[in-house]
Amino acid sequence: MSPAQLTKDTRYMLPMYVPLLATALLAVAGYYFAAKRAAASAGGDIRKLAALPSQYGLFTALSVIIPTLAALIIGLSFGGLGGALPQVLLGVAGLGFLVSIYKISPDFRARTHAETWIKVILIAASVIAILTTVGIVFSMLFETRNFFSQYNWRDFFFSTEWSPNFRGNSALGIIPLLWGTLYISLIALTFAVPVGLFAAIYLSEYASRRTRSFAKPAIEILAGIPTIVYGLFALITVGPFLRDYFAQPMGFGDSASSVMTAGLVMGIMLIPFVSSLSDDIINAVPQAMRDGSLGLGATKSETIRQVVIPAALPGIVGAILLAASRAIGETMIVVLGAGAAARMSLNPFEAMTTVTVKIVSQLTGDTDFASPETLVAFALGLTLFVITLGLNVFALYIVRKYREQYE
Amino acid sequence: MKDTNMQNPKISAKNVQVYYGDNHAIKDVNVEIADKTVTAFIGPSGCGKSTFLRCLNRMNDTIDICRVTGEIKIDNEDIYDAKVDPVQLRAKVGMVFQKPNPFPKSIYDNVAYGPKIHGLARNKAELDEIVEKALRKAALWNEAKDRLNSPGTGLSGGQQQRLCIARAIATAPEVLLMDEPCSALDPIATAQVEELIDELRQSYSVVIVTHSMQQAARVSQKTAFFHLGNLVEYDDTTKIFTNPDDPRTESYISGRIG
Ligand SMILES: Nc1ncnc2c1ncn2[C@@H]1O[C@H](COP(=O)(O)OP(=O)(O)OP(=O)(O)O)[C@@H](O)[C@H]1O
Ligand SMILES: [Mg+2]
Numbered sequence: 001m002s003p004a005q006l007t008k009d010t011r012y013m014l015p016m017y018v019p020l021l022a023t024a025l026l027a028v029a030g031y032y033f034a035a036k037r038a039a040a041s042a043g044g045d046i047r048k049l050a051a052l053p054s055q056y057g058l059f060t061a062l063s064v065i066i067p068t069l070a071a072l073i074i075g076l077s078f079g080g081l082g083g084a085l086p087q088v089l090l091g092v093a094g095l096g097f098l099v100s101i102y103k104i105s106p107d108f109r110a111r112t113h114a115e116t117w118i119k120v121i122l123i124a125a126s127v128i129a130i131l132t133t134v135g136i137v138f139s140m141l142f143e144t145r146n147f148f149s150q151y152n153w154r155d156f157f158f159s160t161e162w163s164p165n166f167r168g169n170s171a172l173g174i175i176p177l178l179w180g181t182l183y184i185s186l187i188a189l190t191f192a193v194p195v196g197l198f199a200a201i202y203l204s205e206y207a208s209r210r211t212r213s214f215a216k217p218a219i220e221i222l223a224g225i226p227t228i229v230y231g232l233f234a235l236i237t238v239g240p241f242l243r244d245y246f247a248q249p250m251g252f253g254d255s256a257s258s259v260m261t262a263g264l265v266m267g268i269m270l271i272p273f274v275s276s277l278s279d280d281i282i283n284a285v286p287q288a289m290r291d292g293s294l295g296l297g298a299t300k301s302e303t304i305r306q307v308v309i310p311a312a313l314p315g316i317v318g319a320i321l322l323a324a325s326r327a328i329g330e331t332m333i334v335v336l337g338a339g340a341a342a343r344m345s346l347n348p349f350e351a352m353t354t355v356t357v358k359i360v361s362q363l364t365g366d367t368d369f370a371s372p373e374t375l376v377a378f379a380l381g382l383t384l385f386v387i388t389l390g391l392n393v394f395a396l397y398i399v400r401k402y403r404e405q406y407e
Numbered sequence: 408m409k410d411t412n413m414q415n416p417k418i419s420a421k422n423v424q425v426y427y428g429d430n431h432a433i434k435d436v437n438v439e440i441a442d443k444t445v446t447a448f449i450g451p452s453g454c455g456k457s458t459f460l461r462c463l464n465r466m467n468d469t470i471d472i473c474r475v476t477g478e479i480k481i482d483n484e485d486i487y488d489a490k491v492d493p494v495q496l497r498a499k500v501g502m503v504f505q506k507p508n509p510f511p512k513s514i515y516d517n518v519a520y521g522p523k524i525h526g527l528a529r530n531k532a533e534l535d536e537i538v539e540k541a542l543r544k545a546a547l548w549n550e551a552k553d554r555l556n557s558p559g560t561g562l563s564g565g566q567q568q569r570l571c572i573a574r575a576i577a578t579a580p581e582v583l584l585m586d587e588p589c590s591a592l593d594p595i596a597t598a599q600v601e602e603l604i605d606e607l608r609q610s611y612s613v614v615i616v617t618h619s620m621q622q623a624a625r626v627s628q629k630t631a632f633f634h635l636g637n638l639v640e641y642d643d644t645t646k647i648f649t650n651p652d653d654p655r656t657e658s659y660i661s662g663r664i665g
Binding site for chain 1: 429466469471495496497498501502504506508509510511512520521522525549571574575578596
């Protein structure tokens with residue numbers, strides 16, 4: 001067998017867990033070894049050391065782990081370095097160990113150097129978070145470009161017809177889907193914001209400690225219910241109820257799946273978000289603020305309306321916008337509550353659907369990642385992303401403007 | 408204790424007891440406070456000065472575990488009577504707190520808050536006038552007149568405290584309660600506030616809690632010394648500081664207890 005064959009043949013490649021395990025062991029061993037050596041280098045008198053022995057140990061452990069992880073990431077992104085990655089990792093780990101051990105002396109400030117490594121970890125974590133976001137956007141952008149090379153962007157953004165057809169010639173206008181998304185979200189928020197906010201005000205300002213101690217967890221249980229369960233509730237209870245008692249008697253049609261069903265159930269799901277965030281924020285308003293108002297002869301509700309709520313407003317707006325992003329991204333409740341028919345109508349008792357539902361339905365079943373009917377999912381996703389991003393930027397803007405005014 | 412009955416007291420308290428749960432914080436306090444006078448409450452930390460002060464405008468009602476018994480009359484009306492609305496009472500008995508607590512609103516709105524709630528102004532011009540007057544009285548007008556619309560929280564600590572005083576007097580109270588109003592202030596701001604208190608005496612009955620003997624001596628005419636929930640001694644300020652009757656008062660003002 002020639003050497004070239006050897007590197008290509010995976011049977012002879014070092015399995016990846018070997019260097020990783022070795023690094024972990026080396027780090028642990030390095031910790032104790034370095035600590036011992038540091039103590040020894042000071043002749044056993046640790047007061048002579050620039051740092052505690054355990055900090056020398058930490059420095060060595062981090063010197064082994066961090067460069068190895070960095071090498072792992074770099075190596076993987078270069079395609080595993082033609083199979084040589086495990087050996088490279090072992091080398092890096094060993095080098096980190098040797099260099100850090102070599103550095104040990106009573107004057108070496110291991111404490112500050114370990115600090116530097118920790119800073120590296122923290123920076124890496126934030127870089128990962130940012131890069132992931134950028135990565136998501138780019139992958140979406142790429143597919144979206146593919147889509148728009150096959151489908152006219154004007155038709156996508158401005159056409160009011162959505163009727164995909166896998167044999168081609170589909171109408172893929174986003175407007176009916178956006179309409180459904182916004183309509184359902186609006187109903188959900190109209191329901192959830194007042195209920196959640198008032199519940200929060202009651203809990204934080206009026207309720208006795210005992211009431212609070214069981215009411216708050218009870219509301220928060222709502223947040224733990226999986227959305228599919230809400231969807232079932234919409235499907236078998238709320239939908240038929242609205243149809244039999246509202247839609248049919250009032251002549252709004254006889255569909256159990258409706259914008260109203262999905263909106264209301266989604267509203268219930270959002271109550272704990274709004275209430276528990278607002279509750280925390282209202283509780284953070286200092287008691288001195290309330291005392292000041294009460295001391296001027298204001299009533300409790302005047303105090304709440306004119307002092308507590310304005311002081312808590314930035315946080316409350318944040319909570320509401322967070323709820324709005326949830327509403328826009330919700331899928332399950334819509335499928336089961338509002339159906340999957342793209343339609344534009346003002347009648348809240350008619351079945352409609354949202355962007356997220358259509359993303360799912362375009363990507364399930366037989367998919368051909370070259371056809372516009374599939375690729376449209378990415379354009380839809382990107383549009384949704386831009387909308388929620390805009391919402392968040394707007395929220396930040398409001399909060400900051402308010403802060404500037406009052407801090 | 409010496410008999411301190413006066414002719415027409417603004418406030419008179421009889422057998423007042425205050426409990427926080429099981430903690431007996433005020434023990435059988437009897438006191439009469441005159442109109443158009445500054446009365447100082449002094450005493451070691453935790454002796455119940457703030458607690459008693461808060462009884463006078465029923466701010467203690469906002470604390471769940473707090474229970475007040477006895478009788479407190481203002482203008483001969485029992486303020487703990489079921490007929491009395493504590494909200495109305497607090498409009499009449501204003502309060503300034505230890506830490507400046509301006510609302511997150513503009514300077515103007517801070518001062519206009521009380522008058523608006525109580526409908527003291529019929530129109531914007533009247534409201535403007537009330538605000539200006541209150542700010543002038545609180546010696547804040549010159550600093551604030553050009554920035555009435557900027558947030559009250561943007562002022563310095565001393566200015567904030569004067570804003571809180573302006574806010575309290577804009578509501579046109581008859582009694583002003585001040586709980587250590589200068590504890591967060593520098594000497595210059597303290598001097599300004601003290602000067603202000605002296606002026607307020609023309610129109611109000613002022614009760615001030617203070618930890619500074621010098622301040623009590625400078626601003627008040629009457630002084631009450633509290634100790635462990637008891638009102639130990641209540642008399643003319645000069646008398647308390649020169650020739651107190653009770654040995655506990657003597658040792659407190661000379662710095663031996665507290
Ligand atoms: N909100 C409260 N809940 C329970 N106990 C309280 C409360 N406020 C005060 N107390 C208790 O009442 C007693 C008197 O407190 P108060 O605040 O009136 O003292 P003070 O004389 O104002 O002290 P300081 O000079 O430190 O302000 C103390 O024992 C205190 O622990
Ligand atoms: Mg106090």
